[in-house]
Amino acid sequence: MPPSQEPRGRADAPRRRADAVRSRAAILDAAVRLLNTRPEAGLQAVAAAAGVTRQTVYAHFPSREHLLTAALDRVTEEAIAAMDAADLDTGPAADALLRLLDAADRTAGRYPVLLQKSHALPADPKADHERHEPVTDRLREVIRRGQEAGEFDGRLSPDWLAVVVIRLAHAASDEAAAGRMPEEEAAGALRVSLLRVLGADESAAARGAGGA
Amino acid sequence: MPPSQEPRGRADAPRRRADAVRSRAAILDAAVRLLNTRPEAGLQAVAAAAGVTRQTVYAHFPSREHLLTAALDRVTEEAIAAMDAADLDTGPAADALLRLLDAADRTAGRYPVLLQKSHALPADPKADHERHEPVTDRLREVIRRGQEAGEFDGRLSPDWLAVVVIRLAHAASDEAAAGRMPEEEAAGALRVSLLRVLGADESAAARGAGGA
DNA sequence: CGCTATCTCTTACACGGTGTAAGAGTTGTA
DNA sequence: TACAACTCTTACACCGTGTAAGAGATAGCG
Numbered sequence: 001m002p003p004s005q006e007p008r009g010r011a012d013a014p015r016r017r018a019d020a021v022r023s024r025a026a027i028l029d030a031a032v033r034l035l036n037t038r039p040e041a042g043l044q045a046v047a048a049a050a051g052v053t054r055q056t057v058y059a060h061f062p063s064r065e066h067l068l069t070a071a072l073d074r075v076t077e078e079a080i081a082a083m084d085a086a087d088l089d090t091g092p093a094a095d096a097l098l099r100l101l102d103a104a105d106r107t108a109g110r111y112p113v114l115l116q117k118s119h120a121l122p123a124d125p126k127a128d129h130e131r132h133e134p135v136t137d138r139l140r141e142v143i144r145r146g147q148e149a150g151e152f153d154g155r156l157s158p159d160w161l162a163v164v165v166i167r168l169a170h171a172a173s174d175e176a177a178a179g180r181m182p183e184e185e186a187a188g189a190l191r192v193s194l195l196r197v198l199g200a201d202e203s204a205a206a207r208g209a210g211g212a
Numbered sequence: 213m214p215p216s217q218e219p220r221g222r223a224d225a226p227r228r229r230a231d232a233v234r235s236r237a238a239i240l241d242a243a244v245r246l247l248n249t250r251p252e253a254g255l256q257a258v259a260a261a262a263g264v265t266r267q268t269v270y271a272h273f274p275s276r277e278h279l280l281t282a283a284l285d286r287v288t289e290e291a292i293a294a295m296d297a298a299d300l301d302t303g304p305a306a307d308a309l310l311r312l313l314d315a316a317d318r319t320a321g322r323y324p325v326l327l328q329k330s331h332a333l334p335a336d337p338k339a340d341h342e343r344h345e346p347v348t349d350r351l352r353e354v355i356r357r358g359q360e361a362g363e364f365d366g367r368l369s370p371d372w373l374a375v376v377v378i379r380l381a382h383a384a385s386d387e388a389a390a391g392r393m394p395e396e397e398a399a400g401a402l403r404v405s406l407l408r409v410l411g412a413d414e415s416a417a418a419r420g421a422g423g424a
Numbered sequence: 425c426g427c428t429a430t431c432t433c434t435t436a437c438a439c440g441g442t443g444t445a446a447g448a449g450t451t452g453t454a
Numbered sequence: 455t456a457c458a459a460c461t462c463t464t465a466c467a468c469c470g471t472g473t474a475a476g477a478g479a480t481a482g483c484g
Contacts, residue, residue, distance in 0.1 A: 270472075
């Protein structure tokens with residue numbers, strides 16, 4: 001994953017110094033790490049964890065909320081990269097969808113607390129939705145492909161079905177995390193539920209049963 | 213809805229005064245009203261809206277979180293009452309389920325912001341889950357009844373299906389609220405999705421199509 | 425009606441987090 | 455080396471939470 005933000009093509013940008021990028025990265029890093037285990041931590045603590053003063057944090061991020069947003073963007077990028085690594089245009093759409101969920105879950109599973117509070121705190125739900133767009137885009141495409149191939153039923157729109165898939169995946173994940181369902185049972189219930197709501201015949205379920 | 217908390221059978225309770233209950237109710241009332249439109253409002257503001265001092269608030273609720281919890285309990289009670297008013301043991305389970313969702317949605321729709329932040333802020337998800345138990349209980353029962361009558365498929369557990377129903381209902385509600393789907397389309401998509409995941413044949417969907 | 429326990433109000437303080445500000449010191453880079 | 459960029463130190467104002475004590479008001483009892 002390339003840092004992807006230093007040589008900002010902008011000609012009017014007054015050229016950022018090397019230690020500035022280093023500081024920014026350290027802060028963002030500390031924020032992700034610390035806020036994941038203690039979401040209510042103050043900027044003081046974040047700064048300390050980054051080996052930096054609180055004022056330096058404010059030098060890079062105008063407010064707590066901005067820092068939060070940047071941290072979430074970082075995690076989202078990671079998830080997107082993981083998703084792109086699992087080639088979604090290959091094989092049956094049902095399998096691709098399960099691979100997609102697996103990739104997303106593996107990344108998201110690394111930041112449980114942070115993600116938990118993410119769609120809660122951010123004040124305006126619009127930014128949250130936009131952040132997730134790249135994720136739902138890929139999901140939508142897989143669903144659309146499955147519908148066109150006759151693998152999924154086409155009466156419900158890919159947009160709605162993408163939302164449904166995400167919600168159900170979260171539901172299964174939450175139930176398992178809360179200990180109300182064994183991990184394995186949750187995965188199975190999720191798979192069956194998804195295939196049903198997608199209108200796929202259940203033979204597809206048997207094929208995918210090998211995965212955890 | 214009876215107040216249901218004054219003559220607390222407890223003999224050791226030193227008898228609460230009338231203005232105390234009045235204050236408590238006013239505070240709770242103001243909290244629900246105010247926090248619903250401005251969730252970040254301080255206790256100062258809540259107290260003012262209740263016509264009371266901040267200290268009086270602390271006399272009734274030891275902390276902000278306790279007040280929040282009490283306010284959510286109040287709303288939950290209201291939702292439960294609405295659900296019990298729609299007799300769920302009558303008629304086809306699919307219809308009962310839609311009535312149940314309608315009742316819940318009508319109540320929850322009155323407190324959009326409050327409910328939005330509710331499952332976010334509460335720090336520990338356990339209390340949140342317990343609060344919703346009475347709701348999921350009723351939902352589970354309807355699902356179980358439908359399964360036993362052969363109306364729904366029985367391969368997925370009522371526990372999981374209850375969770376699924378709630379999540380999908382929230383999804384449809386959110387999509388409509390965010391303007392990403394017309395209200396009517398969201399309701400339709402929800403109905404079809406629910407019946408599919410419940411394993412009900414789609415003839416039931418046509419019957420319920422009259423409701424908004 | 426009057427007494428008393430209860431409740432409310434006023435005032436005050438401590439603490440922590442957020443955000444702003446200015447100046448001195450340090451470090452990267454031309 | 456010299457300048458610009460960056461960081462650090464120190465300091466302040468503001469707001470929300472939570473605690474504390476005492477004076478004042480009121481409900482409910484006999």
